[in-house]
Amino acid sequence: MEYSLSSEDFFDQFGLSKLAHHWPTLLLSTLTCQLIIYASRMVSPLLFPKAYGSLKSIKRLSWDVHVVSLVHCIVICTLAFPLHWDPELVRDKIYGYSERTGEVYAIASGYFLWDTIFHVSHLKEFGIGFAVHGVACFCLGINSYVSEQVIISHSPCPVNNKLIVVATIFNVFWMRILDVRIEYTVFEFPLVHGM
Numbered sequence: 001m002e003y004s005l006s007s008e009d010f011f012d013q014f015g016l017s018k019l020a021h022h023w024p025t026l027l028l029s030t031l032t033c034q035l036i037i038y039a040s041r042m043v044s045p046l047l048f049p050k051a052y053g054s055l056k057s058i059k060r061l062s063w064d065v066h067v068v069s070l071v072h073c074i075v076i077c078t079l080a081f082p083l084h085w086d087p088e089l090v091r092d093k094i095y096g097y098s099e100r101t102g103e104v105y106a107i108a109s110g111y112f113l114w115d116t117i118f119h120v121s122h123l124k125e126f127g128i129g130f131a132v133h134g135v136a137c138f139c140l141g142i143n144s145y146v147s148e149q150v151i152i153s154h155s156p157c158p159v160n161n162k163l164i165v166v167a168t169i170f171n172v173f174w175m176r177i178l179d180v181r182i183e184y185t186v187f188e189f190p191l192v193h194g195m
Helices: 007-012 017-021 021-048 049-054 057-085 086-089 099-121 126-143 156-182 188-193
Strands: none
Touching: 007 017, 007 188, 017 021, 017 099, 021 099, 021 188, 057 086, 086 126, 099 126
16 A cells, blocks of 8 residues: 655645645755855855955854845845735735745745754854744744644735844844955945945
8 A cells, every 4th residue: 555645745734734835945945045155155255355364263154144144135025025015915914825925935934944954053153042043933934834824914014124124234234344344355345235
C-alpha cells in the first residue's frame, strides 16, 4: 500500500494550509539571504576597502548581516507597497488573501527563517536577543498562513509602513554612520545615503 503526503496535506496537519502554495518561495528567500551574505563578504572589501578592511571579524559579520537586512528591506517595501490596492485585500479587510500577498509574506518569512538560523548559529557572537527576535518574527510571518484565520490583509499597512520602514531607516542610519569611517572612499555612497 502506497501512501503519499502532498504538501497541502502536510501543511494542513499544522493548520497552515495557505503555506502549501508558498513554501518554495520561503525556502528560496532563505537561501537568497545566505547568498547575499556571501556576496557581501566578496563585494564589500572591493567597494569599501578601508572601512571593511579595518573591521574586526565580528564587526565584518555584523556589516554583512546589515547588508542582508538592507537588501531585504528594499525588496519587501517594493513588493508590499502595491498590496495596499490588491482587490482581494480591499474587498475583505479581515480575511482577504491573494497569491501575491502570500508570496510577499513567504519572502519576508524566508528572511526571518534565515535570520533565526544565522543568529542561533552565532549565538556566542550576537547573544540570545537577536535569535529570539528572529524566531518571533518568523512565527508572526508563518501565523499569516493559518488556514481558518488568515488575517493577512491588514498586515501590509503596519508591516510595510511602520516596521519595515523603521528597519530601513535604521539600516540607512547605520550605513550613514559608516560615512565617517569610510572617509568617502566611494563617491556615490554619501550621496545615495544622504537622500
